[in-house]
Amino acid sequence: MSIVTVQLGQCGNQVGHELFDIICSDALEGQRKLYSTASCERFFHQTTNGELVARAVLIDMEPKVINQSISRAAKSGRWRYGESSHFSQKQGSGNNWANGYCVHGPRHRAVVEELVRREVERCDRLAGLMAMMSVAGGTGSGVGTYATQCLRDIYPKSFILNHLTWPYGTGEVIVQNYNSVLTLAHLYQLSDAILVHENDTVHRICSQLLNIKHISFGDVNGVIAHQLGSILQPALTADSHGVYSRNPLGELVSALTCHPEYKLLSVCTIPQMPSSSMAYSTFSWPSLLKHLRQMLISNTKMEEGIDWQVRPPAGSERTRSLTGPSFNTSLANLLILRGKEVYSAETGGFGDPALYTSWLSSEEAFNLWKSPVSFNKYEKCATLVSNSQALLRPLDNMVGKAWNMFASRAYIHQYVKFGISEEDFLDSFTSLEQVISSYGQLN
Amino acid sequence: MTQSVVVQVGQCGNQVGCRFWDLALREHAHVNKKGLYDEALSSFFRNVDSRESDGGAHVVGGRIQHLKARAVLVDMEEGVVNEILQGPLREMFDSTQLLTDVSGSGNNWAVGHMTYGSAYREQIVDKLRKAAEHCDCLQCFFLIHSMGGGTGSGLGTRVLSLLEEEFPEVCRIVTSIYPSAEDDVITSPYNSVLAMRELTEHGDCVLPVENQSLVNIVDKIKHMSHSGKPGSAVKRDSTIISGQGGLSGAEKPFDAMNNIVANLLLNITSSARFEGSLNMDLNEIAMNLVPFPRLHYLVPSLTPLYTLADVCVPTRRLDQMFSDAFSKDHQLIQADPKHSLYLACALMVRGNVQVSDLRRNIERLKPVLPFVSWNQEGWKTGLCSVPPVGHSHALLALANNTCVKLTFMELRERFIKLYRKKAHLHHYLHVDGMEQSCFSEAISSLSSLIEEYQHLDATKGTLMPDAPRLRIAR
Numbered sequence: 001m002s003i004v005t006v007q008l009g010q011c012g013n014q015v016g017h018e019l020f021d022i023i024c025s026d027a028l029e030g031q032r033k034l035y036s037t038a039s040c041e042r043f044f045h046q047t048t049n050g051e052l053v054a055r056a057v058l059i060d061m062e063p064k065v066i067n068q069s070i071s072r073a074a075k076s077g078r079w080r081y082g083e084s085s086h087f088s089q090k091q092g093s094g095n096n097w098a099n100g101y102c103v104h105g106p107r108h109r110a111v112v113e114e115l116v117r118r119e120v121e122r123c124d125r126l127a128g129l130m131a132m133m134s135v136a137g138g139t140g141s142g143v144g145t146y147a148t149q150c151l152r153d154i155y156p157k158s159f160i161l162n163h164l165t166w167p168y169g170t171g172e173v174i175v176q177n178y179n180s181v182l183t184l185a186h187l188y189q190l191s192d193a194i195l196v197h198e199n200d201t202v203h204r205i206c207s208q209l210l211n212i213k214h215i216s217f218g219d220v221n222g223v224i225a226h227q228l229g230s231i232l233q234p235a236l237t238a239d240s241h242g243v244y245s246r247n248p249l250g251e252l253v254s255a256l257t258c259h260p261e262y263k264l265l266s267v268c269t270i271p272q273m274p275s276s277s278m279a280y281s282t283f284s285w286p287s288l289l290k291h292l293r294q295m296l297i298s299n300t301k302m303e304e305g306i307d308w309q310v311r312p313p314a315g316s317e318r319t320r321s322l323t324g325p326s327f328n329t330s331l332a333n334l335l336i337l338r339g340k341e342v343y344s345a346e347t348g349g350f351g352d353p354a355l356y357t358s359w360l361s362s363e364e365a366f367n368l369w370k371s372p373v374s375f376n377k378y379e380k381c382a383t384l385v386s387n388s389q390a391l392l393r394p395l396d397n398m399v400g401k402a403w404n405m406f407a408s409r410a411y412i413h414q415y416v417k418f419g420i421s422e423e424d425f426l427d428s429f430t431s432l433e434q435v436i437s438s439y440g441q442l443n
Numbered sequence: 444m445t446q447s448v449v450v451q452v453g454q455c456g457n458q459v460g461c462r463f464w465d466l467a468l469r470e471h472a473h474v475n476k477k478g479l480y481d482e483a484l485s486s487f488f489r490n491v492d493s494r495e496s497d498g499g500a501h502v503v504g505g506r507i508q509h510l511k512a513r514a515v516l517v518d519m520e521e522g523v524v525n526e527i528l529q530g531p532l533r534e535m536f537d538s539t540q541l542l543t544d545v546s547g548s549g550n551n552w553a554v555g556h557m558t559y560g561s562a563y564r565e566q567i568v569d570k571l572r573k574a575a576e577h578c579d580c581l582q583c584f585f586l587i588h589s590m591g592g593g594t595g596s597g598l599g600t601r602v603l604s605l606l607e608e609e610f611p612e613v614c615r616i617v618t619s620i621y622p623s624a625e626d627d628v629i630t631s632p633y634n635s636v637l638a639m640r641e642l643t644e645h646g647d648c649v650l651p652v653e654n655q656s657l658v659n660i661v662d663k664i665k666h667m668s669h670s671g672k673p674g675s676a677v678k679r680d681s682t683i684i685s686g687q688g689g690l691s692g693a694e695k696p697f698d699a700m701n702n703i704v705a706n707l708l709l710n711i712t713s714s715a716r717f718e719g720s721l722n723m724d725l726n727e728i729a730m731n732l733v734p735f736p737r738l739h740y741l742v743p744s745l746t747p748l749y750t751l752a753d754v755c756v757p758t759r760r761l762d763q764m765f766s767d768a769f770s771k772d773h774q775l776i777q778a779d780p781k782h783s784l785y786l787a788c789a790l791m792v793r794g795n796v797q798v799s800d801l802r803r804n805i806e807r808l809k810p811v812l813p814f815v816s817w818n819q820e821g822w823k824t825g826l827c828s829v830p831p832v833g834h835s836h837a838l839l840a841l842a843n844n845t846c847v848k849l850t851f852m853e854l855r856e857r858f859i860k861l862y863r864k865k866a867h868l869h870h871y872l873h874v875d876g877m878e879q880s881c882f883s884e885a886i887s888s889l890s891s892l893i894e895e896y897q898h899l900d901a902t903k904g905t906l907m908p909d910a911p912r913l914r915i916a917r
Contacts (some may be wrong), residue, residue, distance in 0.1 A: 217798055407817065
């Protein structure tokens with residue numbers, strides 16, 4: 001089955017390009033026919049002369065980034081974007097969510113819907129749609145939200161996954177917290193699952209694990225793409241009976257978002273290192289999984305600086321809710337293992353009921369996918385997609401900062417100009433406070 | 444790709460504009476080696492084939508035939524515009540872009556704003572529309588004028604309100620040159636205050652530049668280049684103040700100062716013209732830096748200004764560039780933003796600078812820069828990969844900072860000194876449409892603007908509690 005990706009805005013188009021690039025080079029690596037076929041069907045369609053064309057629609061309100069992505073893909077020689085599967089305008093949304101959502105989105109609705117429909121019709125079997133965007137700017141967030149809304153209307157039964165890039169805490173866009181609040185509040189009603197990467201976390205991975213001195217957006221996007229690829233590439237699931245699973249989005253959603261109040265997914269991957277050190281490193285599943293489990297419960301997004309003191313609460317403590325604030329309670333986890341000796345890996349530690357909320361049994365809360373094929377040149381690779389409290393604090397910060405700004409009514413006139421009123425803001429704040437409260441009550 | 448139109452009004456506006464076109468051409472000539480009319484060029488230039496009678500614009504990608512500036516030149520005397528038309532840039536403009544009169548505004552805001560504003564209204568709108576029609580996606584008007592005289596100040600602000608009327612969707616960025624205290628125009632405080640009200644009401648962003656700051660910067664550069672101390676010598680003919688490599692040969696008296704303002708315009712538009720890993724569109728400037736509609740005065744600072752010879756290691760020099768952008772002697776107005784309150788700040792970087800360099804420097808500078816409580820992380824950043832000619836990198840900082848109120852307070856003081864004695868008032872009141880209430884309204888508009896800044900300034904240093912959050916009933 002195939003996934004149609006919709007890349008929106010500068011960030012969505014850059015990350016999307018990296019994702020296809022990693023997936024393509026991983027799929028074509030070595031002699032792994034079944035894996036390669038499954039991966040290609042998922043993300044590419046083949047022209048009569050054998051070219052791989054990404055199942056993607058590129059949308060931006062300004063042409064520079066789209067043109068860059070298209071020409072870089074063509075230059076790779078391995079894959080390309082479809083000739084007419086992109087849409088751009090001349091003038092961006094100016095970091096204004098309202099401009100994207102109320103003006104650009106509706107104005108170009110027909111074109112965008114048509115592009116997606118064409119791409120969907122090219123799929124023999126549609127697994128679902130993945131919209132990639134940032135929440136900080138105007139186009140990705142505003143047009144992205146509007147486009148997600150349109151897709152939900154046209155494909156009411158398809159799975160829609162939103163991949164969001166959360167901005168750096170400081171220094172990208174000043175109104176980023178407003179834009180993020182408006183985006184998240186709206187997407188929460190539309191999307192089946194919201195997969196989040198935080199730029200700050202990824203930036204730390206680049207500097208501390210990959211030892212990159214001058215970190216560029218390309219480096220950051222590369223890490224995001226690696227983690228995403230390790231989720232989306234073919235794998236064997238519990239019910240797939242020894243063949244590669246058919247519907248990665250559907251199974252992701254059913255494994256992780258069992259309740260409409262809880263849709264925020266975070267990702268961590270282990271190991272991650274500079275490619276130059278890979279040849280000198282060996283990994284064992286027990287140690288990788290031990291680290292990954294501690295990363296989960298102590299809410300650390302990389303294998304450095306893990307707090308080993310954090311322990312899951314004992315059964316008796318649970319009722320008295322004496323768990324320390326640092327313990328990260330999960331609703332559901334999906335563990336994806338790829339590479340050598342994957343069948344020998346012991347994953348019992350992730351099924352521990354103490355990790356999860358009391359109202360869901362750990363059998364339902366924990367899912368495991370495996371693939372004996374190594375991913376993106378890593379001999380072994382473990383990725384954990386988690387619906388847990390991991391994003392509670394960043395979300396709370398984001399809403400808190402936006403709320404402080406809203407209290408002074410700063411910048412509101414810029415949104416009112418395009419038709420988003422103070423009440424719209426209040427509605428969005430209310431629904432996100434609800435999400436925060438729900439996640440807060442997990443433990 | 445979007446286009447912008449530059450509207451230059453009055454003597455100062457036209458002189459600065461002229462320097463801008465000269466430097467912009469040099470910059471594009473440096474980047475564009477193939478002689479093709481590319482997207483970057485199209486943002487400020489039209490490509491015209493002179494053989495075609497209608498001057499049909501040529502599509503992007505073709506050879507450069509004949510470049511015309513996307514500009515409208517307005518002056519109520521002929522001197523400066525004629526000089527341009529006889530100078531090396533004459534080919535850049537044709538008669539449809541020019542509007543001149545012979546008699547000047549006599550340093551009287553009312554004559555520029557009321558008399559000429561009404562007499563030439565139709566013609567101005569017509570020329571603006573023509574310029575707009577040549578653009579397939581007009582994003583921004585750049586108005587360049589001075590505050591002290593009659594034409595730039597009076598007619599310039601009239602043009603501003605015409606732009607708002609005719610093109611409400613198009614962003615208006617105004618570069619205003621403020622007179623120094625010892626200005627030889629005796630009525631400059633009147634003109635400036637009357638113009639201020641218009642800027643506050645009709646501009647999207649105003650970049651104030653003080654004449655005195657330009658004088659100081661040029662003096663310092665000249666002093667450094669003559670002192671010739673080893674290791675600290677300024678590159679001879681720093682590209683910041685010299686038009687070397689441009690079309691104009693001999694330098695005229697104000698060229699050095701005007702060059703600085705032209706560089707400001709080059710940098711602010713760089714991200715709209717060239718590629719970068721973090722684009723910053725022109726419409727993002729107001730969105731990010733203007734929290735309240737009237738408080739849209741953005742203090743510019745440029746670095747490097749005093750280009751040092753290559754003695755430091757690159758990363759240190761890069762970090763120094765960021766530090767300099769917040770120092771007093773790099774501001775284009777006479778103020779010290781570090782000791783006032785930041786409402787928001789944009790860093791527009793050009794050249795080989797990575798996002799990690801940006802992050803490191805913001806982290807480093809943040810602790811010493813006071814930001815308003817609700818915008819502690821009020822940074823907007825842009826990365827443009829093409830540096831200015833002759834530099835490896837450059838930085839333009841735009842600060843929405845309460846320090847700008849000092850410039851305004853000083854202006855108000857000078858205004859009141861004159862107004863108390865009703866000096867020269869009759870020259871203004873003679874003019875049709877001008878009433879004394881214009882003066883009182885202008886000064887109260889300025890006072891309330893100052894008050895708004897003061898009000899925000901008062902919150903500095905006090906720890907504001909977070910606004911109580913919405914509570915969810917469980």
